[in-house]
Amino acid sequence: MAKRSLSTTNITPTATADAAALVDNTYLGAILGASATQKTNILEVQMGGIAAASSPSIMLLARDSTVAGTLVIGSTFDAALDAATAALAAPAVVGNSATVDPQRSATLHLLNLTFNAFGGIVRWVAAPGEEISIVGLAASLGEVSLSAFTGGTPGAMGSHIIYETL
């Protein structure tokens, strides 16, 4: 068990409808289970806007109805929070680029993090025991993604997702 941070520094998300393929390197990350029994908890999500003009951004953490195929790190960063963390044999797969792009479920939106990316900040922290979880590696429980929904005008932002594979 080790807490990790999946972060981005400067991404302008592409607003994408539900059940449509997310665009490589323009969503803030996906977390996919590494085995049929693996469980991962999401403890915290934060985004900070760095856009140069007003950019109301409808950001959603949601389960994916199509999970990513060959998900790679892309323009995200993944690091352990504890300096003494030992590498897991089968860590959860994270990133924002894939050969088969994930698709956000139309019904399983988990967290609405709307904010203005022109200097705004949004942050959600779970109470202990109330974390969002991912289990297995199949749709729709095996993967979540953080991406922009249609309706706003997403601007540049940085982000982090704190997660822990159990």
Added chain:
Amino acid sequence: MTSKRAHEGEILIDSRFTPGIPEDVLRITGLPPEAGRGLYEAPTYTCSHCQRVVMMNPGRTRERGYCTGCDHYLCDQCGTVRAALGGVCRTFKQIIDEVQEAGARGLPASPLLILGPDNRPLNITPT
């Protein structure tokens, strides 16, 4: 005996140094009007039946969904389903256990095998 407040997370939307969130966007997202201006902080809870995170609107007067089976608040959708099914409690933790059990037995990790909180298979059709 724990308080319901022990289950609360927190959401912070800081629009103090921004033009804020326009009303049309707030309407789309269902956020309360005050969430689009200044510094907005609100407690949240995680629905124990589906794990949606619900922002607790301090101005809400309607009763919240609540499950006596798991002693947790529910989101509106799961609260309605629970009432319609006569008080069935099916927590997300149970669903996780079933997925892990299926995985450990080498059964296909198909959500078709997994019942959702409304006792119907999860995601028969892509959603």
